[in-house]
Amino acid sequence: MSTELEPSSDTLAAVQQRRQASILLSRLQWLFILLLIIALAWLYVSQQRFQNQINERLHSNEQVVSRLNEMDDRLFAISQQSLPEPRSQAGSQAQNQLDLLRIQIQAADRLLADNNHSAAIDLLRGLQWQLSQSNNEIAPTLTIVIKQSLAEDIERLQAQSNQPSPWQLQNLAMQDIQEFLHSTNYGNSIDARNDGRDSTTRITVTNRQLIIHEVIMTLNLAMQASNMREKEQLTSYLQQARKQLQVLVPNTSLPKNNAHANSVTPSTDTDKHTTGHQKSLTKEAPHNISEVMVWLDELIANAPAATPLLTTQMLDKSR
Incomplete structure (x- = not known):
């Protein structure tokens, strides 16, 4: 009687197979769910990327349309300002x-x-x-x-x-200055972390970093003014950046205020001025704050100016 109650080997094998099948089915279900989640995530990322591209194109089109409307x-x-005033006798x-x-x-x-x-x-x-x-x-x-x-x-x-325009040369020079200031600020941060001196020294380093950060932000504003072809704003921001950097340079190493500017007085010949300006702004990047001050003096002295056409000057003289 006891032998009849024991399950047969076929029954045990069938139970084991059902169990393995159940485990396999469960794994397949989880695998399908995982693949479904990955597909949904990929679709969401693709949809967001496509939407961003559409938004960028719309924004670009809006800028072009706005620029054309401004022109x-x-x-x-x-045409309204330049129209000749009505006269008693027809011209x-x-x-x-x-x-x-x-x-x-x-x-x-x-x-x-x-x-x-x-x-x-x-x-x-x-x-x-x-x-x-x-x-x-x-x-x-x-x-x-x-x-x-x-x-x-x-x-x-x-x-x-x-040739690159003087405005582009100004932006390239300001980018070189910003890269040097970024590297200087980063080096100061490393020195501050590795230096175990008193708190007064660490505060001095922090103030230097703050000044350099302000100069970098001022140069960002100057680059925006250059992109908008605003000479007065460009010069104002460059002068402000130079003034901010003066506190970091010893008085003995400061360049004279007007000596360098007088040595690079813009030429009356536009082509010669552009060539000289290009050479002065494509030299080796600055190595210290004093050289940055010299660069800023050059940028201020060589701020681009709109030169009227020869035909404009000739027609003005013929009035």
């Missing part, structure tokens, strides 16, 4: 064409101020074609002079378009 507003404002057709030419040249100057050399060149070429038409009533001698000045302006702008 249209500026051109309209220039001749030649005078009207000359006034329109001045407005178009002012628009080209505005394009150059925005660093849009290609559009300015296209506009100047359009003016050359306009002066060559049969309906041109401007005096022949004046037309020849205007065409020559337009050709010189186009040649100069083509040469400048193949």
Whole structure:
């Protein structure tokens, strides 16, 4: 009787197989759940990445549209300000064409101020074609002079378009200064952590780090002003950065305030000034705070300035 109550070997094997099958099924279920979670996470990340790309494109399009609207507003404002005042006697057709030419040249100057050399060149070429038409009533001698000045302006702008602009050189120099200040600040942080001297020394190091951080933030503002082609703001921020750094330089090693600026007085020739400015700002990076002060003096003395076209100057003289 006792032998009949014992389960047979087939029954035990079947139970064991069911148990293994149950464990395998459970593992497959968990594996499926894990894969489902991974797929959902991947879909979420892909959706967020796609949404970010769409937002960036929309933001970029909005900036382009805003920039075009600003340019249209500026051109309209220039045309409104430059229109000749009504006179009792109607001007001749030649005078009207000359006034329109001045407005178009002012628009080209505005394009150059925005660093849009290609559009300015296209506009100047359009003016050359306009002066060559049969309906041109401007005096022949004046037309020849205007065409020559337009050709010189186009040649100069083509040469400048193949070189980095003075604004870009300013930004590159300020980035080099920021990199040096970052490395200086990082080195001071290491010295402060490894130095076991009294608390007064550690406070001095902290103040130096704070000053360097303020200078770096001021240079960020100066780079923003340079990107906006705001010369006065750029110069103001550079002078502020120099003033902040003065407390870190001994009086004996400070450069004279105006000596270096006088030695790099901007040239009246725009091309020579740009070439000299490029050489002065592509030299080796600064090695100490005194050299940074010299660099800031150079940036202040060589702050880019908008140079009017030769045609603009010639038309102003012909008034």
